[in-house]
Amino acid sequence: PNIIPDYAAARFYVRALDLNYLEDLCRRVVACFEAAAQATGCRVKISPAGKDYHPYKPVYALAELFQRNLESLGERVDQGPVDQELGSTDVGNVSQVVPTIQPMLQISPREVTCHMAAFAEAAISDAGQRGMLLAAKAMAMTAVDLLVEPAALPRVTSEFRGHPSP
Structure with a gap:
């Protein structure tokens, strides 16, 4: 609880129905992670885990x-x-x-x-x-x-x- 670990990891999944909005949202989420790292004196490494899901195109x-x-x-x-x-x-x-x-x-x-x-x-x-x-x-x-x-x-x-x- 009051111990700061040497290493921490988390996995986040960002979703949106529109790819342009998803791109913008991902940029903002990354900015939050980077700001948190800077505020706490930590480093952050972000690795995309997979491919985006494109919107369904009905026929x-x-x-x-x-x-x-x-x-x-x-x-x-x-x-x-x-x-x-x-x-x-x-x-x-x-x-x-x-x-x-x-x-x-x-x-x-x-x-x-x-x-x-x-x-x-x-x-x-x-x-x-x-x-x-x-x-x-x-x-x-x-x-x-x-x-x-x-x-x-x-x-x-x-x-x-x-x-x-x-």
Whole structure:
């Protein structure tokens, strides 16, 4: 408690939904660390631990194909807010390079979220198995749609490149 150690280490994770804001925020956090080190007569060494998670870039035309296929399999789709931001995920990095969707199928009560033990139990349950198979079928059907529907792939590609879907 009143002993000053020779060495201390800490790990901090800085998150933001926008990369420009994240960059600015990181600069300010580093400035705080440097000011604290200067005020206490210490040295500070900052080592980035990993890569940034880029924001998720939705492609609504692709999501609509997937949703249509889920519905054709008898699944009732509750879209939820489309502007709701997700937590940090590397799917954002993928979505900057190729058209990407990140659909989620409900396999547990809504109050159970992905990082809870109850969700892990739901994932290995019959509901989890059903959800996985349903999602796999809908993804396969969506891939077929992109191959056989003349307008599907151009629409997805156009939206991904920054031109809204017609």
